[in-house]
Amino acid sequence: MNKTVNQRAWFLVLPVLLLVGFSAVVPLMTVVNYSVQDTFGNNQFFWAGLEWFEEMLASERLHNAFLRQLAFSAIILAIEVPLGVFVALNMPKRGVWASVCLVLMALPLLIPWNVVGTIWQIFGRVDIGLLGYALSALGIDYNYTQDPIDAWITIIVMDVWHWTSLVVLLAYAGLRSIPDAYYQAAKIDQASRWKVFRYIELPKMRGVLLIAVLLRFMDSFMIYTEPFVVTGGGPGNATTLLSIDLVKMAIGQFDLGPAAAFSIIYFLVILLLSWVFYTVMTNLDAQESRK
């Protein structure tokens, strides 16, 4: 769409600019401020330069949290995206059942994140939870508070439970935009189910799936509340993901300088990812308008 050049449009954007500026730029500057200073209490601050950044970039702790975070994001993407597409392909196309499915599937998305954690914390408990009880009745030794592998499985299953529906919804919306004529043509050509998926459905879902992957990647990259409620980052540090580690450092130990440097490194990583996301989105928009 051709847009008219109008510099006065800035006035329309001004409220958003002030609002987000107040709640984003000011706090971010505070973080930058802390990241280059050191304190010995009494509100006295000393210039520390890039010391904290060097310390953080070399810190084993940060590396480990980062690796755990990458592993977590990779695993949940590998499960959620194929599962979400598979479920979306099997959903009823229209009618009352489609609505019922949509509403039921969206339910986990609307639960406060700490309640999601609480639900799974209870559900996995060996003494009072259905899952834990059933597993121990089957003779499987399962205890997410003591065994790191069990803890990992629990938070991964929890995330799959929580967010796969997002992929389903997006894939479903993509599928619904395919005209019936495409399927009729495929039928005339006697295309196999796989070929219909590969050459009709997948290309048509490409746009929404990209959005789904990027959203899931970024949201999982800053996940905090759900694993924190379930495992508290434990046992040991086994499930201490980036955000959990950051909050531990900033609020638990009150190491403001290192935590601030950590925040900025973290934020830069996110910024990079956002840029990828934005580029993909604008390219998609451009493709759409060319059609």
Place this chain on the structure above:
Amino acid sequence: MTAPAPAGARRRFAFNGSALTCALYILFLLLPIYWLVNMSLKTNEEILSSFSLWPRDLTLANYMVIFTDPSWYWGYINSLIYVVLNTVISIAAALPAAYAFSRYSFLGDKHLFFWLLTNRMAPPAVFALPFFQLYSSIGLFDTHIAVALAHCLFNVPLAVWILEGFMRGVPREIDETAYIDGYSFGRFFVKIFMPLIASGIGVTAFFCFMFSWVELLLSRTLTSVDAKPIAATMTRTVSASGLDWGVLAAAGVLTIVPGALVIWFVRNYIAKGFAMGRV
């Protein structure tokens, strides 16, 4: 239907397979929720002493605790106040901005749009401490407006993105005709344009409501007593007594209710909202 095979028998099989997949997936989603509801209707003794798939000794006492104890039900009221405040602020600010982005090009528009997006993607953990200090220093700590403003960090960008997606679907000729007819910008926007994108505004409101409702880290950091959200009330109870599972489950069930009520109205637009207006 999905099966390209012409034979009727195979088609019925494929349909049943689809229904089964859906049913299994929904079962997986509902099982933990069912367990929470189940627990909320039991007494603590029953929860801890015996294992049953449904409450033997059905009781509403856990819900009564929540509805009669001010420290519990005020949690819900506090949450609702800041969530509604946030939704109103976000939409009011985002409407003109989204219009500007969808209709005009101006100096730095693309950079601005990207900058907004980075805020949606910013980890709340990064902002928790500075928010605490900022709002403490201007005397807004433990007020509803503080949480509402903090949640604008991710809700305003989201609102701008979704609304922009809906607005670009409205033909520009409508704007031009209205201006020729002598409408001022304000009158045109309120009288003509907003009714046209009413469904978009509804969906945006739903998403602002939802993301503000589910967020805990910031709302917990910015409140202590007067504006304490229900989610934080729950965590406190867990750590303090550690045993009142029934009330905890009941509180959890009640936090699911608002989302479950409004979702029916936006069921056809949920995907569009999650895709930030781009489906």
